[in-house]
Amino acid sequence: MLDERKEQRRLAIEAAAYDLLAERGYAGMSMLALAKAAGASNETLYNWYGDKAGLLAAMIARNAEEVLAVIAAQAQPPRMLEAELESVGRALLTMLLGERSVALNRAAASDASGELGRALAAGGRARGMPALEAILARHGSAAPWGEAETFLALLLGDWPQRRLIGAMAMPDAGAVQARLSRAVAQFLTLRRAGAVNKR
Amino acid sequence: MLDERKEQRRLAIEAAAYDLLAERGYAGMSMLALAKAAGASNETLYNWYGDKAGLLAAMIARNAEEVLAVIAAQAQPPRMLEAELESVGRALLTMLLGERSVALNRAAASDASGELGRALAAGGRARGMPALEAILARHGSAAPWGEAETFLALLLGDWPQRRLIGAMAMPDAGAVQARLSRAVAQFLTLRRAGAVNKR
DNA sequence: CAATAACCGTACACCACGTTACGGATAATC
DNA sequence: GATTATCCGTAACGTGGTGTACGGTTATTG
Numbered sequence: 001m002l003d004e005r006k007e008q009r010r011l012a013i014e015a016a017a018y019d020l021l022a023e024r025g026y027a028g029m030s031m032l033a034l035a036k037a038a039g040a041s042n043e044t045l046y047n048w049y050g051d052k053a054g055l056l057a058a059m060i061a062r063n064a065e066e067v068l069a070v071i072a073a074q075a076q077p078p079r080m081l082e083a084e085l086e087s088v089g090r091a092l093l094t095m096l097l098g099e100r101s102v103a104l105n106r107a108a109a110s111d112a113s114g115e116l117g118r119a120l121a122a123g124g125r126a127r128g129m130p131a132l133e134a135i136l137a138r139h140g141s142a143a144p145w146g147e148a149e150t151f152l153a154l155l156l157g158d159w160p161q162r163r164l165i166g167a168m169a170m171p172d173a174g175a176v177q178a179r180l181s182r183a184v185a186q187f188l189t190l191r192r193a194g195a196v197n198k199r
Numbered sequence: 200m201l202d203e204r205k206e207q208r209r210l211a212i213e214a215a216a217y218d219l220l221a222e223r224g225y226a227g228m229s230m231l232a233l234a235k236a237a238g239a240s241n242e243t244l245y246n247w248y249g250d251k252a253g254l255l256a257a258m259i260a261r262n263a264e265e266v267l268a269v270i271a272a273q274a275q276p277p278r279m280l281e282a283e284l285e286s287v288g289r290a291l292l293t294m295l296l297g298e299r300s301v302a303l304n305r306a307a308a309s310d311a312s313g314e315l316g317r318a319l320a321a322g323g324r325a326r327g328m329p330a331l332e333a334i335l336a337r338h339g340s341a342a343p344w345g346e347a348e349t350f351l352a353l354l355l356g357d358w359p360q361r362r363l364i365g366a367m368a369m370p371d372a373g374a375v376q377a378r379l380s381r382a383v384a385q386f387l388t389l390r391r392a393g394a395v396n397k398r
Numbered sequence: 399c400a401a402t403a404a405c406c407g408t409a410c411a412c413c414a415c416g417t418t419a420c421g422g423a424t425a426a427t428c
Numbered sequence: 429g430a431t432t433a434t435c436c437g438t439a440a441c442g443t444g445g446t447g448t449a450c451g452g453t454t455a456t457t458g
Contacts, residue, residue, distance in 0.1 A: 001425070001434070025311030027226045030415055041436045046417065108364035109308035112224030117365030125361070149356060150385065157352035161359045162324070165307040166316030186349065189394040195385050200404070200455070229445055240406045245447065 010048070013038040014059050021103040026056075026110035053111065057119045060104050064123025067095045071131050081139040082184055088135065089155050089180045092128075096156065097170055102163045109164060143196065147187075150196045154183040209247070212237040213258050220302040225255075225309035252310065256318045259303050263322030266294045270330050280338040284383045287334065288354050291327075292375050295355065301362045308363060342395070346386075349395045353382040 001009065016038040020029040031052055035042050049055040074087040095101060108116035132151070133144035141147045157179075162168035171179070190196045200208065215237040219228040230251055234241050248254040273286040294300060307315035331350070332343035340346050356378075361367035370378070389395045 025309060027309065028311050044435055052416070105360070105364055106308045109305045110224060110226065112227050114365045120364050121361070121366035153352050153356035156357065157348060158355065158359065160357065161304070161363060162320070164360060164363055165304055165319055166313045167320035186389055186394050189389055189392045190385055193388045193392065195388040243405055
Protein backbone atom coordinates (compact mmCIF):
# COMPACT_ATOMS: atom_id res chain seq x y z
CA MET A 1 0.00 0.00 0.00
CA LEU A 2 1.39 3.41 -0.92
CA ASP A 3 2.59 5.50 1.98
CA GLU A 4 -0.08 8.17 1.58
CA ARG A 5 -2.91 5.67 1.34
CA LYS A 6 -1.45 3.76 4.28
CA GLU A 7 -1.37 6.95 6.31
CA GLN A 8 -5.04 7.56 5.50
CA ARG A 9 -5.84 4.04 6.59
CA ARG A 10 -3.97 4.61 9.85
CA LEU A 11 -5.95 7.79 10.51
CA ALA A 12 -9.20 5.94 9.85
CA ILE A 13 -8.18 3.08 12.14
CA GLU A 14 -7.22 5.46 14.92
CA ALA A 15 -10.42 7.47 14.52
CA ALA A 16 -12.41 4.26 14.89
CA ALA A 17 -10.34 3.38 17.93
CA TYR A 18 -11.24 6.70 19.59
CA ASP A 19 -14.93 6.02 19.00
CA LEU A 20 -14.69 2.58 20.55
CA LEU A 21 -12.65 3.85 23.50
CA ALA A 22 -15.27 6.48 24.24
CA GLU A 23 -18.08 3.95 23.99
CA ARG A 24 -16.59 0.88 25.69
CA GLY A 25 -13.42 1.87 27.53
CA TYR A 26 -9.94 0.44 27.08
CA ALA A 27 -10.78 -3.10 28.17
CA GLY A 28 -13.91 -3.18 26.04
CA MET A 29 -12.20 -1.91 22.92
CA SER A 30 -11.23 -5.27 21.44
CA MET A 31 -8.88 -5.49 18.49
CA LEU A 32 -11.46 -7.60 16.65
CA ALA A 33 -14.16 -4.96 17.14
CA LEU A 34 -11.73 -2.28 16.00
CA ALA A 35 -10.78 -4.24 12.88
CA LYS A 36 -14.43 -4.55 11.97
CA ALA A 37 -15.23 -0.91 12.69
CA ALA A 38 -12.24 0.27 10.67
CA GLY A 39 -12.71 -2.14 7.78
CA ALA A 40 -9.31 -3.65 8.44
CA SER A 41 -8.20 -7.05 9.66
CA ASN A 42 -6.64 -8.41 12.80
CA GLU A 43 -3.50 -9.27 10.94
CA THR A 44 -3.08 -5.75 9.63
CA LEU A 45 -3.57 -4.21 13.08
CA TYR A 46 -0.98 -6.52 14.64
CA ASN A 47 1.34 -6.05 11.70
CA TRP A 48 1.25 -2.26 11.86
CA TYR A 49 1.05 -1.69 15.62
CA GLY A 50 2.54 -4.79 17.25
CA ASP A 51 -0.12 -5.23 19.90
CA LYS A 52 -2.97 -3.43 21.58
CA ALA A 53 -0.74 -1.28 23.77
CA GLY A 54 1.36 -0.43 20.72
CA LEU A 55 -1.72 0.92 18.98
CA LEU A 56 -2.52 3.14 21.93
CA ALA A 57 1.09 4.28 22.17
CA ALA A 58 0.96 5.35 18.52
CA MET A 59 -2.25 7.27 19.15
CA ILE A 60 -0.72 8.95 22.19
CA ALA A 61 2.33 10.04 20.20
CA ARG A 62 0.22 11.49 17.39
CA ASN A 63 -2.06 13.28 19.86
CA ALA A 64 0.94 14.81 21.63
CA GLU A 65 2.26 16.14 18.30
CA GLU A 66 -1.12 17.69 17.56
CA VAL A 67 -1.35 19.33 20.98
CA LEU A 68 2.15 20.78 20.65
CA ALA A 69 1.41 22.05 17.15
CA VAL A 70 -1.70 23.84 18.36
CA ILE A 71 0.20 25.37 21.31
CA ALA A 72 2.99 26.49 19.00
CA ALA A 73 0.48 28.07 16.64
CA GLN A 74 -0.97 30.15 19.49
CA ALA A 75 2.37 31.36 20.81
CA GLN A 76 2.77 34.39 18.58
CA PRO A 77 5.11 37.13 19.71
CA PRO A 78 5.21 40.02 19.89
CA ARG A 79 2.09 40.27 22.02
CA MET A 80 1.18 41.19 25.56
CA LEU A 81 1.64 38.29 27.94
CA GLU A 82 -2.05 38.43 28.82
CA ALA A 83 -3.15 38.00 25.20
CA GLU A 84 -0.66 35.22 24.60
CA LEU A 85 -1.71 33.37 27.76
CA GLU A 86 -5.36 33.71 26.70
CA SER A 87 -4.62 32.12 23.33
CA VAL A 88 -2.41 29.37 24.63
CA GLY A 89 -4.67 28.76 27.60
CA ARG A 90 -7.76 28.36 25.45
CA ALA A 91 -5.92 25.94 23.19
CA LEU A 92 -4.70 23.93 26.17
CA LEU A 93 -8.15 23.75 27.75
CA THR A 94 -9.76 22.71 24.51
CA MET A 95 -7.26 20.01 23.67
CA LEU A 96 -6.40 18.60 27.09
CA LEU A 97 -10.05 18.29 28.07
CA GLY A 98 -11.19 17.13 24.64
CA GLU A 99 -12.59 13.69 23.93
CA ARG A 100 -9.38 12.32 22.45
CA SER A 101 -7.05 13.36 25.27
CA VAL A 102 -9.56 12.10 27.81
CA ALA A 103 -9.90 8.76 26.01
CA LEU A 104 -6.13 8.31 25.97
CA ASN A 105 -5.78 9.25 29.63
CA ARG A 106 -8.52 6.86 30.62
CA ALA A 107 -6.77 4.11 28.68
CA ALA A 108 -3.54 4.89 30.53
CA ALA A 109 -5.37 4.73 33.87
CA SER A 110 -6.77 1.32 32.86
CA ASP A 111 -3.38 -0.05 31.87
CA ALA A 112 -1.88 -1.87 34.84
CA SER A 113 1.54 -2.17 33.14
CA GLY A 114 2.13 1.59 33.25
CA GLU A 115 3.35 1.61 29.65
CA LEU A 116 0.65 3.99 28.42
CA GLY A 117 1.07 6.30 31.40
CA ARG A 118 4.75 6.66 30.64
CA ALA A 119 3.98 7.33 26.99
CA LEU A 120 1.50 10.05 27.94
CA ALA A 121 3.95 11.69 30.32
CA ALA A 122 6.75 11.58 27.76
CA GLY A 123 4.65 13.15 25.03
CA GLY A 124 2.55 15.49 27.08
CA ARG A 125 3.97 17.18 30.12
CA ALA A 126 7.62 16.53 29.24
CA ARG A 127 7.24 18.52 26.04
CA GLY A 128 4.34 20.85 26.83
CA MET A 129 5.95 22.38 29.90
CA PRO A 130 9.12 23.52 28.08
CA ALA A 131 6.93 25.17 25.42
CA LEU A 132 5.04 27.10 28.07
CA GLU A 133 8.25 27.93 29.94
CA ALA A 134 9.68 29.39 26.73
CA ILE A 135 6.72 31.74 26.43
CA LEU A 136 7.08 32.90 30.03
CA ALA A 137 10.85 33.28 29.71
CA ARG A 138 10.32 35.43 26.63
CA HIS A 139 8.15 37.66 28.81
CA GLY A 140 10.90 38.15 31.34
CA SER A 141 10.28 35.36 33.81
CA ALA A 142 13.21 34.50 36.09
CA ALA A 143 11.57 31.24 37.10
CA PRO A 144 9.58 30.01 34.11
CA TRP A 145 9.14 26.49 35.48
CA GLY A 146 7.37 27.69 38.61
CA GLU A 147 5.31 30.17 36.63
CA ALA A 148 4.25 27.49 34.15
CA GLU A 149 3.32 25.15 37.01
CA THR A 150 1.19 27.83 38.65
CA PHE A 151 -0.49 28.93 35.46
CA LEU A 152 -1.42 25.35 34.53
CA ALA A 153 -2.74 24.68 38.02
CA LEU A 154 -4.96 27.74 37.90
CA LEU A 155 -6.03 27.02 34.32
CA LEU A 156 -6.89 23.34 34.61
CA GLY A 157 -7.62 22.81 38.28
CA ASP A 158 -9.30 19.44 38.82
CA TRP A 159 -11.03 19.47 35.45
CA PRO A 160 -8.68 16.87 33.87
CA GLN A 161 -9.13 14.49 36.79
CA ARG A 162 -12.90 14.89 36.77
CA ARG A 163 -12.94 14.31 33.02
CA LEU A 164 -10.77 11.23 33.52
CA ILE A 165 -13.09 9.53 35.97
CA GLY A 166 -16.08 10.37 33.82
CA ALA A 167 -17.62 12.72 36.38
CA MET A 168 -17.74 15.72 34.06
CA ALA A 169 -18.62 16.45 30.46
CA MET A 170 -16.50 18.69 28.24
CA PRO A 171 -17.09 22.24 29.58
CA ASP A 172 -18.95 24.54 27.19
CA ALA A 173 -17.40 27.63 25.63
CA GLY A 174 -18.77 29.91 28.33
CA ALA A 175 -17.32 27.87 31.16
CA VAL A 176 -14.01 27.63 29.33
CA GLN A 177 -13.89 31.38 28.81
CA ALA A 178 -14.75 32.08 32.45
CA ARG A 179 -12.11 29.67 33.68
CA LEU A 180 -9.54 31.07 31.27
CA SER A 181 -10.16 34.71 32.20
CA ARG A 182 -9.99 33.99 35.90
CA ALA A 183 -6.83 31.93 35.57
CA VAL A 184 -5.03 34.56 33.52
CA ALA A 185 -6.09 37.34 35.91
CA GLN A 186 -5.06 35.36 38.98
CA PHE A 187 -1.77 34.35 37.43
CA LEU A 188 -0.91 37.94 36.54
CA THR A 189 -1.82 39.03 40.06
CA LEU A 190 0.55 36.43 41.53
CA ARG A 191 3.22 37.36 39.03
CA ARG A 192 3.00 41.08 39.91
CA ALA A 193 3.20 40.15 43.59
CA GLY A 194 6.32 38.08 42.93
CA ALA A 195 4.53 35.01 44.30
CA VAL A 196 5.41 32.50 41.61
CA ASN A 197 9.16 32.49 41.65
CA LYS A 198 9.38 29.88 44.36
CA ARG A 199 10.38 26.38 43.40
CA MET B 200 -21.63 -13.80 61.58
CA LEU B 201 -21.75 -11.17 64.32
CA ASP B 202 -21.80 -7.58 63.11
CA GLU B 203 -18.40 -6.71 64.52
CA ARG B 204 -16.70 -9.79 63.10
CA LYS B 205 -18.44 -9.21 59.80
CA GLU B 206 -17.16 -5.65 59.73
CA GLN B 207 -13.62 -6.95 60.32
CA ARG B 208 -14.05 -9.38 57.45
CA ARG B 209 -15.24 -6.55 55.20
CA LEU B 210 -12.18 -4.49 56.09
CA ALA B 211 -9.92 -7.44 55.32
CA ILE B 212 -11.67 -8.07 52.00
CA GLU B 213 -11.40 -4.43 50.99
CA ALA B 214 -7.75 -4.27 52.04
CA ALA B 215 -7.03 -7.27 49.81
CA ALA B 216 -8.96 -5.58 47.02
CA TYR B 217 -6.74 -2.48 47.26
CA ASP B 218 -3.65 -4.67 46.97
CA LEU B 219 -4.97 -6.43 43.88
CA LEU B 220 -6.09 -3.15 42.30
CA ALA B 221 -2.61 -1.68 42.75
CA GLU B 222 -0.98 -4.79 41.31
CA ARG B 223 -3.30 -5.72 38.44
CA GLY B 224 -5.68 -2.83 37.78
CA TYR B 225 -9.47 -2.89 37.80
CA ALA B 226 -9.89 -5.32 34.93
CA GLY B 227 -7.25 -7.67 36.33
CA MET B 228 -8.70 -7.72 39.82
CA SER B 229 -10.98 -10.72 39.43
CA MET B 230 -13.53 -11.58 42.08
CA LEU B 231 -12.12 -15.11 42.22
CA ALA B 232 -8.60 -13.84 42.87
CA LEU B 233 -9.96 -11.49 45.52
CA ALA B 234 -11.88 -14.27 47.25
CA LYS B 235 -8.71 -16.34 47.42
CA ALA B 236 -6.56 -13.45 48.62
CA ALA B 237 -9.09 -12.50 51.30
CA GLY B 238 -9.83 -16.06 52.42
CA ALA B 239 -13.46 -15.61 51.49
CA SER B 240 -15.62 -17.19 48.82
CA ASN B 241 -17.22 -15.99 45.61
CA GLU B 242 -20.64 -16.52 47.09
CA THR B 243 -19.89 -14.34 50.08
CA LEU B 244 -18.52 -11.53 47.93
CA TYR B 245 -21.57 -11.53 45.67
CA ASN B 246 -23.88 -11.88 48.65
CA TRP B 247 -22.41 -8.89 50.49
CA TYR B 248 -21.61 -6.55 47.58
CA GLY B 249 -23.94 -7.56 44.75
CA ASP B 250 -21.34 -7.46 42.00
CA LYS B 251 -17.86 -6.24 41.21
CA ALA B 252 -18.92 -2.61 40.73
CA GLY B 253 -20.87 -2.79 43.99
CA LEU B 254 -17.72 -3.79 45.81
CA LEU B 255 -15.85 -0.82 44.39
CA ALA B 256 -18.76 1.50 45.20
CA ALA B 257 -18.63 0.35 48.82
CA MET B 258 -14.90 1.00 48.93
CA ILE B 259 -15.40 4.45 47.42
CA ALA B 260 -18.02 5.34 50.01
CA ARG B 261 -15.84 4.23 52.88
CA ASN B 262 -12.82 6.07 51.51
CA ALA B 263 -14.86 9.26 51.15
CA GLU B 264 -15.94 9.00 54.79
CA GLU B 265 -12.34 8.59 55.87
CA VAL B 266 -11.18 11.58 53.83
CA LEU B 267 -13.94 13.78 55.26
CA ALA B 268 -13.17 12.63 58.80
CA VAL B 269 -9.53 13.55 58.37
CA ILE B 270 -10.43 16.95 56.92
CA ALA B 271 -12.86 17.60 59.77
CA ALA B 272 -10.20 16.66 62.31
CA GLN B 273 -7.83 19.25 60.84
CA ALA B 274 -10.35 22.07 60.74
CA GLN B 275 -9.87 23.38 64.26
CA PRO B 276 -10.95 26.90 65.03
CA PRO B 277 -10.02 29.28 66.34
CA ARG B 278 -6.77 29.46 64.38
CA MET B 279 -5.20 31.68 61.79
CA LEU B 280 -6.41 30.88 58.29
CA GLU B 281 -2.83 30.12 57.22
CA ALA B 282 -2.36 27.49 59.93
CA GLU B 283 -5.74 25.94 59.22
CA LEU B 284 -5.09 25.80 55.47
CA GLU B 285 -1.70 24.18 56.13
CA SER B 286 -3.31 21.46 58.23
CA VAL B 287 -6.21 20.82 55.93
CA GLY B 288 -4.02 21.10 52.84
CA ARG B 289 -1.52 18.55 54.10
CA ALA B 290 -4.33 16.16 54.95
CA LEU B 291 -5.88 16.62 51.49
CA LEU B 292 -2.57 16.09 49.70
CA THR B 293 -1.80 12.99 51.72
CA MET B 294 -5.17 11.36 51.27
CA LEU B 295 -6.13 12.41 47.75
CA LEU B 296 -2.75 11.36 46.35
CA GLY B 297 -2.46 8.23 48.50
CA GLU B 298 -2.49 4.71 47.12
CA ARG B 299 -6.12 4.03 48.00
CA SER B 300 -7.60 7.15 46.44
CA VAL B 301 -5.47 6.62 43.36
CA ALA B 302 -6.55 2.98 43.07
CA LEU B 303 -10.21 3.98 43.29
CA ASN B 304 -9.81 6.77 40.75
CA ARG B 305 -8.03 4.44 38.35
CA ALA B 306 -10.85 1.95 38.74
CA ALA B 307 -13.35 4.71 37.96
CA ALA B 308 -11.37 5.67 34.85
CA SER B 309 -11.41 2.03 33.75
CA ASP B 310 -15.16 1.68 34.23
CA ALA B 311 -16.89 2.41 30.94
CA SER B 312 -20.34 2.51 32.58
CA GLY B 313 -19.50 5.67 34.53
CA GLU B 314 -21.02 4.23 37.70
CA LEU B 315 -17.81 4.42 39.70
CA GLY B 316 -17.01 7.92 38.45
CA ARG B 317 -20.37 9.16 39.67
CA ALA B 318 -19.82 7.45 43.02
CA LEU B 319 -16.44 9.14 43.38
CA ALA B 320 -17.85 12.53 42.51
CA ALA B 321 -20.76 12.11 44.91
CA GLY B 322 -18.56 11.13 47.80
CA GLY B 323 -15.54 13.25 47.08
CA ARG B 324 -15.94 16.66 45.56
CA ALA B 325 -19.63 17.00 46.36
CA ARG B 326 -18.90 16.70 50.08
CA GLY B 327 -15.31 17.88 50.32
CA MET B 328 -15.92 21.27 48.71
CA PRO B 329 -18.64 22.31 51.21
CA ALA B 330 -16.30 21.40 54.07
CA LEU B 331 -13.58 23.61 52.65
CA GLU B 332 -16.06 26.39 51.87
CA ALA B 333 -17.19 26.31 55.49
CA ILE B 334 -13.63 26.89 56.67
CA LEU B 335 -13.18 29.82 54.28
CA ALA B 336 -16.57 31.30 55.16
CA ARG B 337 -15.61 31.13 58.83
CA HIS B 338 -12.58 33.23 57.95
CA GLY B 339 -14.69 35.93 56.36
CA SER B 340 -14.87 34.84 52.73
CA ALA B 341 -17.64 36.45 50.70
CA ALA B 342 -17.19 33.88 47.93
CA PRO B 343 -16.10 30.65 49.58
CA TRP B 344 -16.80 28.49 46.53
CA GLY B 345 -14.41 30.44 44.34
CA GLU B 346 -11.81 30.53 47.08
CA ALA B 347 -12.06 26.79 47.64
CA GLU B 348 -11.73 26.16 43.89
CA THR B 349 -8.63 28.32 43.69
CA PHE B 350 -7.00 26.88 46.78
CA LEU B 351 -7.53 23.31 45.56
CA ALA B 352 -6.19 24.14 42.13
CA LEU B 353 -3.03 25.65 43.60
CA LEU B 354 -2.69 22.82 46.11
CA LEU B 355 -3.18 19.83 43.84
CA GLY B 356 -2.29 21.10 40.38
CA ASP B 357 -1.88 18.19 37.98
CA TRP B 358 -0.65 15.78 40.65
CA PRO B 359 -3.92 13.82 40.86
CA GLN B 360 -4.04 13.35 37.11
CA ARG B 361 -0.40 12.28 36.91
CA ARG B 362 -0.98 9.84 39.77
CA LEU B 363 -4.05 8.53 37.97
CA ILE B 364 -2.26 7.66 34.75
CA GLY B 365 0.60 6.11 36.67
CA ALA B 366 3.14 8.71 35.58
CA MET B 367 4.07 9.76 39.10
CA ALA B 368 4.79 8.11 42.43
CA MET B 369 3.41 9.42 45.69
CA PRO B 370 5.35 12.65 46.39
CA ASP B 371 7.62 12.50 49.43
CA ALA B 372 7.14 14.60 52.55
CA GLY B 373 9.52 17.29 51.33
CA ALA B 374 7.76 17.74 48.02
CA VAL B 375 4.40 17.76 49.77
CA GLN B 376 5.60 20.42 52.22
CA ALA B 377 7.02 22.58 49.45
CA ARG B 378 3.84 22.33 47.40
CA LEU B 379 1.69 23.05 50.45
CA SER B 380 3.68 26.12 51.52
CA ARG B 381 3.66 27.58 48.03
CA ALA B 382 -0.05 26.94 47.56
CA VAL B 383 -1.00 28.55 50.88
CA ALA B 384 1.26 31.56 50.23
CA GLN B 385 -0.08 32.03 46.70
CA PHE B 386 -3.67 31.62 47.82
CA LEU B 387 -3.27 34.23 50.58
CA THR B 388 -1.64 36.60 48.09
CA LEU B 389 -4.61 36.24 45.75
CA ARG B 390 -7.03 36.60 48.63
CA ARG B 391 -5.40 39.84 49.82
CA ALA B 392 -5.52 41.13 46.25
CA GLY B 393 -9.20 40.31 46.06
CA ALA B 394 -8.51 38.03 43.08
CA VAL B 395 -10.51 35.01 44.14
CA ASN B 396 -13.99 36.34 44.49
CA LYS B 397 -14.78 35.86 40.85
CA ARG B 398 -17.09 33.05 39.92
C1' DC C 399 -28.52 -30.08 71.77
C1' DA C 400 -31.12 -29.44 67.51
C1' DA C 401 -32.35 -26.61 63.85
C1' DT C 402 -31.25 -23.01 60.93
C1' DA C 403 -28.39 -19.68 58.55
C1' DA C 404 -24.25 -18.38 56.54
C1' DC C 405 -19.71 -19.25 54.79
C1' DC C 406 -16.17 -21.90 52.17
C1' DG C 407 -13.93 -24.28 48.29
C1' DT C 408 -14.82 -25.82 44.08
C1' DA C 409 -17.28 -26.58 39.78
C1' DC C 410 -19.95 -24.84 36.15
C1' DA C 411 -22.12 -22.28 32.14
C1' DC C 412 -21.43 -18.71 29.47
C1' DC C 413 -18.94 -15.20 27.39
C1' DA C 414 -15.13 -12.58 25.66
C1' DC C 415 -10.38 -11.10 24.50
C1' DG C 416 -5.43 -11.12 22.74
C1' DT C 417 -2.88 -12.94 19.34
C1' DT C 418 -1.75 -16.18 15.57
C1' DA C 419 -2.87 -18.79 11.33
C1' DC C 420 -4.90 -19.60 6.83
C1' DG C 421 -6.81 -19.35 2.10
C1' DG C 422 -8.26 -16.12 -1.13
C1' DA C 423 -8.21 -11.49 -3.08
C1' DT C 424 -5.98 -7.29 -4.21
C1' DA C 425 -2.19 -4.11 -4.88
C1' DA C 426 2.52 -3.20 -5.91
C1' DT C 427 6.76 -4.21 -8.18
C1' DC C 428 9.69 -5.91 -11.80
C1' DG D 429 1.91 -10.33 -17.57
C1' DA D 430 4.22 -12.75 -13.84
C1' DT D 431 5.76 -12.62 -9.35
C1' DT D 432 5.70 -11.00 -4.84
C1' DA D 433 3.89 -8.61 -0.92
C1' DT D 434 0.18 -7.17 1.68
C1' DC D 435 -4.50 -7.05 3.18
C1' DC D 436 -9.02 -9.12 4.32
C1' DG D 437 -12.42 -12.11 6.56
C1' DT D 438 -12.72 -15.81 9.25
C1' DA D 439 -11.25 -19.56 12.23
C1' DA D 440 -8.63 -21.24 15.94
C1' DC D 441 -6.22 -21.45 20.29
C1' DG D 442 -5.21 -20.41 24.98
C1' DT D 443 -6.57 -17.99 28.68
C1' DG D 444 -9.37 -15.82 31.88
C1' DG D 445 -13.49 -13.34 33.96
C1' DT D 446 -18.46 -12.76 35.71
C1' DG D 447 -21.81 -14.59 38.32
C1' DT D 448 -24.43 -18.78 39.95
C1' DA D 449 -24.82 -23.40 42.08
C1' DC D 450 -23.72 -27.15 45.20
C1' DG D 451 -22.26 -30.17 49.06
C1' DG D 452 -19.93 -29.88 53.24
C1' DT D 453 -18.53 -27.21 57.24
C1' DT D 454 -18.99 -23.80 60.70
C1' DA D 455 -21.43 -20.34 63.33
C1' DT D 456 -25.61 -18.64 65.26
C1' DT D 457 -30.04 -18.95 67.33
C1' DG D 458 -33.74 -20.96 70.02
